[in-house]
Amino acid sequence: MSTEALPQKPTDPVTPHVPGVDDSATPRSPRGDTGRGRNLALGLWTALALTFLLAPILFMIVFSFNDNQGRFNFEWQGFTLKHWGDPFQNPDLAKALQNSLSIAVLTTIAATMLGTLLAIALVRHRFRGRTSADFFVFLPMASPEVVMGASLLAMFLVLGIGTGYVTILLAHIMFSISYVVVTVKSRLEGMDPHIEEAARDLGANEVTTFFRVTLPMIAPGVAAAAVLAFALSIDDYVITSFNAGQTQTFPLFIFGATRQGVPPQVNVLSTMLLVLVLLLMLGNVLLQRRLAKRDRISQAG
């Protein structure tokens, strides 16, 4: 944020709030000169922080266009689009990505549904064991991933379930549910329970009330939870590595590939994945905004 963007008299004691501009980056200068210097420093600092955050991603994107020779893709050797032309050239990589995507989608569907129902039960109903259920739901979030991965593997071995695609899926659904529950729960807790009562009062049974009133109202929470579940599943390495058996997922493949040299297709697919996740997040933000606008209830008379 440069000071030139906001023309103002240096002696102006109060900087007007500019709508749409993040307050933390808005220059607030009681005196002109020092204020200007401070803004410059702040701008530099921000740029550094952003560079630090984004540089690795930038490298990944740039090197997807590298015309590399040999197995390694660490040195810039010229621009090419050839990797983008055929990102699925490596059949193992393509299969791994396909596994990751299908697991993520199935996890999202299952975890969102189960977690949403669980959240409704925890918030709307009083039953024996509710408090302990409420507590145990958080356990997968709190326990270290290594511990969870190991214990899941132990369980699958004891039960005689061969590790592979199904066990990865089960593991992902299991740890995603916690996050879904937390997200949907906070939305439900902010919702006036009288609204559901009003629906029942007006002749809607439980099922109709859920689909016509509860679900539309908690939709922002459910959408956020689904995006979260997808993101958690698609990049999980630790728990997956314990329970994958012979099945490859995208994170597992990349980790393995780095030992022998990363093929540039990894960069291409990672970039695609990044764009996909960014689009999902953008969609979520837009949805949240629309729903927030819809739900704004003026309390004043």
Add this chain to the structure above:
Amino acid sequence: MTTVPETTQHPAATGSVEQRDICLERVHKRYGDHVVIGDLSLDIEQGKFYALLGPSGCGKTTTLRMIGGFELPTSGRVLLAGDDVTQLPPHKREVNTVFQSYALFPHLTVEKNVAFGLERRGVDKHETKKRAKEMLELVQLGHLAKRKPGQLSGGQAQRVALARALVNRPRALLLDEPLGALDLRLRRQLQDELKRIQRDIGITFVHVTHDQEEAMSMADTIAVMNKGAIEQAGSAEDLYERPESPFVANFLGTSNLIPVTVEQGGADEFSTVRTSDGHALRLLRNRMWNLKGEQPVAIGVRPEKVRLWGADQTPPEHDNVLPAKVLQATFLGVSLQYALKTAGGQELTVIEPNLVGNSKGTFGPGQDVQVSWDARQTFVVEGETAGA
């Protein structure tokens, strides 16, 4: 499983069923050990405006929610038009509720909010649209049909909630402090409007409120609730002029309560009671019908019914008279309010209309006076008089 056996036939249930719209029979509601409603029975006649009045936590909202089906009584029965609906869920009851928080569906337009109930009952699209429109016109919100609830003011949201309930033509409308969140002026306006709508469509309204003025100005019958039970039910006049418990006497307006002992009645229509310092006071004997004779008794009189006289003046002959000393005199413009202490140590409040127009002829602190009131205005209550 209820541990209390169901009453097969409550005495009241033998009466004519047609007239009684809503009936609660010996209803109890407990949460664990906490008794919210203890043995409550009430009858509400068809087409009446019935108010449940009481302080917060007295169980009035719980009572309303049991009629609506949102709470199940621990024991007892709920009847709508003579049918036992105790176990029926809300969507199968012919009553609709207006919630204090309005509880409008934020994702639906005003029009769709109002149409919700009709759609659930499978009324055809054309008819639904027509009736929703008519109802919105009735509450003067036809022009806001396409708005979302988020774009309405409190008063408008309140009207939409009312329209959304009434459009279903319910047997009775349940209102849970519907005006509680509105400012005073709007509240008065909506009170008139509610009363008008109730008269126009002629269905039963059950109105929960803690505002005694609201209850008195709107309701045909007021049930004053305290600690999970109905203390007294009747018209506003009944409750104000003839309260039967110290709670009612002080919850509706203020009362001067004086502990007394009952003496033998004379030959006329009056009975005599005696204050702790020996003054005899009289009251109509037929006011004493409900005394059970086990609890302490107090007589009461409303502050505006009491007149003040100088120590040297002679109050009317048949009035009840007590000597007193003025503690404080407050000029309130429309009236003068006196705080007094009787010879027996009883504190009294007297409100005199401001008829004189200057401070002459009024009484100042420390002055000895006499208070008097028409013996017919005396009421009697049974039970501990708080602060007496």
